[in-house]
Amino acid sequence: MDTEILLGLLRQEGWEVAAAPEAANLLLVNTCGFIQAAAQEAVDTILELARYKEADPGKRLVVTGCLVQRYGPDLAAQMPEVDLFVGVNDFPRLPQILQAAAADEARLFCAAPPFDYAAPQPRYPATPRSFAYLKIAEGCSHRCTYCTIPGIRGPLRPRPLATLLAEAQALVVSGVKELNLVAQDTTAYPGLPELLRELGGIQSLEWIRLLYAHPARITRELLETMAGQPQICPYLDLPIQHGHDEMLRRMGRGYSRRQILATCRLIREFLPRAALRTTVMVGFPGETEEHLAALCELIAEVRFEHLGVFIYSPEEGAPAARLTPPVPRRLARQRARIIKTLQAQIVKARQKSLKGTIQPVLVEGVSAESEHLLAGRLITQAPEIDGQVFITAGDVRIGEIQPVLITRALPYDLVGEVVDGRAKKELTTKTQRSPRTTKK
Numbered sequence: 001m002d003t004e005i006l007l008g009l010l011r012q013e014g015w016e017v018a019a020a021p022e023a024a025n026l027l028l029v030n031t032c033g034f035i036q037a038a039a040q041e042a043v044d045t046i047l048e049l050a051r052y053k054e055a056d057p058g059k060r061l062v063v064t065g066c067l068v069q070r071y072g073p074d075l076a077a078q079m080p081e082v083d084l085f086v087g088v089n090d091f092p093r094l095p096q097i098l099q100a101a102a103a104d105e106a107r108l109f110c111a112a113p114p115f116d117y118a119a120p121q122p123r124y125p126a127t128p129r130s131f132a133y134l135k136i137a138e139g140c141s142h143r144c145t146y147c148t149i150p151g152i153r154g155p156l157r158p159r160p161l162a163t164l165l166a167e168a169q170a171l172v173v174s175g176v177k178e179l180n181l182v183a184q185d186t187t188a189y190p191g192l193p194e195l196l197r198e199l200g201g202i203q204s205l206e207w208i209r210l211l212y213a214h215p216a217r218i219t220r221e222l223l224e225t226m227a228g229q230p231q232i233c234p235y236l237d238l239p240i241q242h243g244h245d246e247m248l249r250r251m252g253r254g255y256s257r258r259q260i261l262a263t264c265r266l267i268r269e270f271l272p273r274a275a276l277r278t279t280v281m282v283g284f285p286g287e288t289e290e291h292l293a294a295l296c297e298l299i300a301e302v303r304f305e306h307l308g309v310f311i312y313s314p315e316e317g318a319p320a321a322r323l324t325p326p327v328p329r330r331l332a333r334q335r336a337r338i339i340k341t342l343q344a345q346i347v348k349a350r351q352k353s354l355k356g357t358i359q360p361v362l363v364e365g366v367s368a369e370s371e372h373l374l375a376g377r378l379i380t381q382a383p384e385i386d387g388q389v390f391i392t393a394g395d396v397r398i399g400e401i402q403p404v405l406i407t408r409a410l411p412y413d414l415v416g417e418v419v420d421g422r423a424k425k426e427l428t429t430k431t432q433r434s435p436r437t438t439k440k
């Protein structure tokens with residue numbers, strides 16, 4: 001979303017988005033630097049764009065984002081080819097910095113007080129028109145031992161309710177049907193149920209999805225609100241990270257295995273059709289086979305509909321970097337494979353159960369997999385992280401929610417055809433319809 005705001009701010013100042021780096025006067029890299037893999041990817045991108053500047057020295061190369069906030073002085077010393085480095089708190093001032101920098105020698109800007117996103121921000125959409133992200137808070141006040149985000153992004157700063165409603169309204173007017181609420185921890189937002197109720201009152205907003213919820217902060221009030229608002233997707237993204245108490249304690253997550261199980265049971269009770277997504281981390285220092293077995297047991301018990309597995313990597317400045325004993329990389333990779341295999345078995349049965357049913361699908365447009373296929377998503381599939389539905393036939397209307405007959409179940413994705421009213425009626429008898437319907 002920061003990239004969309006950056007582009008929105010620049011467009012306000014008269015800049016246009018170029019189709020290719022060759023055509024651009026300004027080469028802008030918005031970086032992520034939370035983990036080493038992302039930092040390396042960002043450095044590779046900067047070096048790649050630096051070649052365009054080498055070929056045309058009139059271009060300006062500007063780097064923004066977390067990598068700058070984390071390593072700004074080192075980067076400025078080591079990358080003379082970059083004209084400006086702008087940290088996460090200074091990026092809203094980028095248009096002014098660009099102007100001033102023409103007459104100034106300063107190259108590094110990452111000292112301003114934390115940006116609070118209090119006012120509605122201009123956005124240049126980087127996602128299909130059908131969905132958008134809505135950042136409800138910036139920063140994080142948790143202290144997970146492996147994480148550098150609080151140090152980079154600062155403490156939690158919730159955005160005002162009125163700002164969020166104005167931004168959401170503007171997105172819906174521009175054609176957005178689905179809003180995905182994001183923050184480092186969305187459940188840390190004070191008055192989250194109220195925010196959800198208010199968003200639910202926006203005309204033509206069809207789906208509202210809550211991402212990045214903290215397992216220790218799922219309340220009955222939140223679940224009641226979710227169950228009572230037809231636009232709120234029956235979906236919760238609950239990154240548990242591990243299933244053994246000792247690992248959870250070492251990670252500083254602030255909850256136990258018992259709490260995870262109780263929370264998941266409560267969610268299933270309030271939202272029986274909900275899809276649960278989680279992420280887990282293997283290879284954390286001190287993780288044993290016994291810890292892994294406990295994690296597998298928990299995954300098998302909860303049967304998450306979507307699960308991502310990450311391998312721990314020590315981050316400079318994070319307390320966990322000092323923990324021992326380290327788990328060898330090869331062993332951590334093996335453990336990740338065990339989790340993936342287990343999850344594939346869980347998903348297989350659910351995917352098969354969808355075959356032959358008619359499901360509402362938000363049609364997004366041409367699939368990233370093939371230009372000959374259109375793709376969309378079920379209400380239980382979040383954009384960019386879960387599977388999708390490839391649409392092979394029917395009267396397709398991009399940007400709309402349409403009934404799709406699921407004809408094939410792939411390991412993570414589905415294949416289907418848009419069905420019209422008549423066909424839909426004929427097929428209803430063999431369809432397990434969800435009790436949730438989309439608002440028309």
Ligand code: SF4
Nearest residue numbers: 140142144147149184
């Ligand atoms: S809740 Fe998320 S962002 Fe906050 S410290 Fe923990 S892992 Fe980092």
